[in-house]
Amino acid sequence: MPELPEVETIRRSLEPVLRGARLVKVELARADLRFPFPERFVERLEGRRVTALSRRAKYLLVRLDNGDVLVIHLGMSGRLVVAVRNAPTAGGRRGRLVGSYTNMTGRLVQHDHVVLHLEDGSRVTYNDPRRFGFMLLVKDSELAAHPLFRHLGLEPLGEELTGSALAREAHGRRADLKSFLMNQAHVAGLGNIYVSEALFRARLSPLRRAGTLALKDGRASQRAEALAQAIRAVVEDAVAAGGSTLRDYVQADGRPGAFQSAHAVYDREGKPCARAGCTGVVRRRVQGQRSTFYCPVCQR
DNA sequence: AAAAGCCCCTGGACGC
DNA sequence: TGCGTCCAGGGGCTTT
Numbered sequence: 444m445p446e447l448p449e450v451e452t453i454r455r456s457l458e459p460v461l462r463g464a465r466l467v468k469v470e471l472a473r474a475d476l477r478f479p480f481p482e483r484f485v486e487r488l489e490g491r492r493v494t495a496l497s498r499r500a501k502y503l504l505v506r507l508d509n510g511d512v513l514v515i516h517l518g519m520s521g522r523l524v525v526a527v528r529n530a531p532t533a534g535g536r537r538g539r540l541v542g543s544y545t546n547m548t549g550r551l552v553q554h555d556h557v558v559l560h561l562e563d564g565s566r567v568t569y570n571d572p573r574r575f576g577f578m579l580l581v582k583d584s585e586l587a588a589h590p591l592f593r594h595l596g597l598e599p600l601g602e603e604l605t606g607s608a609l610a611r612e613a614h615g616r617r618a619d620l621k622s623f624l625m626n627q628a629h630v631a632g633l634g635n636i637y638v639s640e641a642l643f644r645a646r647l648s649p650l651r652r653a654g655t656l657a658l659k660d661g662r663a664s665q666r667a668e669a670l671a672q673a674i675r676a677v678v679e680d681a682v683a684a685g686g687s688t689l690r691d692y693v694q695a696d697g698r699p700g701a702f703q704s705a706h707a708v709y710d711r712e713g714k715p716c717a718r719a720g721c722t723g724v725v726r727r728r729v730q731g732q733r734s735t736f737y738c739p740v741c742q743r
Numbered sequence: 744a745a746a747a748g749c750c751c752c753t754g755g756a757c758g759c
Numbered sequence: 760t761g762c763g764t765c766c767a768g769g770g771g772c773t774t775t
Contacts, residue, residue, distance in 0.1 A: 520754085
């Protein structure tokens, strides 16, 4: 489900619920997700207060008042469903139902694996049918050196993803651009949708070698500048729209993301190219066992 | 060292 | 209606 824009959307939705909240009770419905839960997971969480909610790549980072960080990865199908106690809603109900599975009774439904109970009675439930997601507990001071984090590359939000930074990363790479961008060590947070969308915006073929983004001396080409700009723009636009709606994806507050209608190429095989004046037809092909969508006419 | 394959898991869409 | 096949937003691990 979630690429960077979806995780960032969830982070923003959850922040007002979690920041400053105390975790009074943690329920596990099973012993593992993709990996076993950490040792003494429940004991280390219960009683802690959340100091901040942040994000790195596709990881959600819940910082706790004892220096631990609860790291949450949603995998392909993970969702965080929030039930806020006694909060008024637009519809005037008491309590807010968020997400399609959780009911207000608090009973676990299928694929609810973790429930965080907050002091005020609110709940945050992790639901994940495929269980490709996972949770870790890492000391804040050890996070940057952690095996899952130390290799992570450029963040598309903020200032660090520039044409020259991207060119440096791509210099000498023989992998195609699709695979290059899917690799979290180069640019962090992109997934199958936004890679296709960014390459479309930059008018670059997903089949092109990544190394061609850099000039012979390693400086950024026009292509590198265009791609860096396109990645930033597509991610910013998607975050502004609240992420994509894919199948059953909803934001943490239950509204569907609005970005799906803005997909120019993703899942549009056979449809006419969205670029004004282009006569191409969107093509699908498989790269690295994943579908890539692109216009063979205007993406070079 | 980099790149390519395989695998984990469940559910939905589709064809017959 | 039921069954088989294919496909899906991720990334770690192993093999070339």
